[in-house]
Amino acid sequence: MNIQLLLRLAGLAQIALVIGSFAIPRILNWRGELEKVQTLIKQMFWTYAAYILVINLCFGLVSVFCYRELSNSSRLATLLTAFIAVYWISRVLIQFFYFDRATFSKGLWHKLGEVVLVTLFVFLSIVYSWAAYINYLQS
Numbered sequence: 426m427n428i429q430l431l432l433r434l435a436g437l438a439q440i441a442l443v444i445g446s447f448a449i450p451r452i453l454n455w456r457g458e459l460e461k462v463q464t465l466i467k468q469m470f471w472t473y474a475a476y477i478l479v480i481n482l483c484f485g486l487v488s489v490f491c492y493r494e495l496s497n498s499s500r501l502a503t504l505l506t507a508f509i510a511v512y513w514i515s516r517v518l519i520q521f522f523y524f525d526r527a528t529f530s531k532g533l534w535h536k537l538g539e540v541v542l543v544t545l546f547v548f549l550s551i552v553y554s555w556a557a558y559i560n561y562l563q564s
Contacts, residue, residue, distance in 0.1 A: 428556050429492045435552040436488025438545055443482045450474075452538075484509055496556055498563035506560055509552035517546045 443458045448548055450456065487496060487505075495502050529535065 427494050428559055429554075431552045432488045432492040432495050432556060435549055436485045436492070438463075438549065439481050439485030439488065442542075442545060443478055443485065446478055446481070480512075484512075496560065498560045500564065503557055503560035503564055505554050507557035510550060510557050513546055513549040513553060517543065517550055520546065 455470075459470060462470075495506055529539065
């Protein structure tokens with residue numbers, strides 16, 4: 426499969442992830458859970474969540490609209506695709522080695538949601554790693 430097509434698909438997937446992310450606070454009851462913490466902690470949490478959302482959106486938009494530039498073997502293309510790969514690989518590692526899985530919801534929909542998200546994170550990790558590798562080889 427063509428790396429440019431995969432980059433566009435990855436971009437659309439990240440935009441879909443951003444749209445779907447608006448349901449996460451309700452599904453995981455962020456407001457109720459955050460009532461238990463200090464105002465500063467709550468503000469920091471929402472700030473970090475917004476930063477992650479915007480970063481995911483920007484990665485998606487860049488991938489959809491600048492897929493040629495992300496695969497042109499320039500130093501910038503190599504570094505940016507490598508950075509995005511590290512970002513998503515880190516997310517997969519956090520999922521399995523940092524999050525307290527004992528507290529994950531046990532319902533079928535929650536399990537299905539986790540499988541879909543982890544599959545997406547692995548797909549994004551592979552696409553951007555492959556793009557970085559191709560860029561590096563051709564530079």
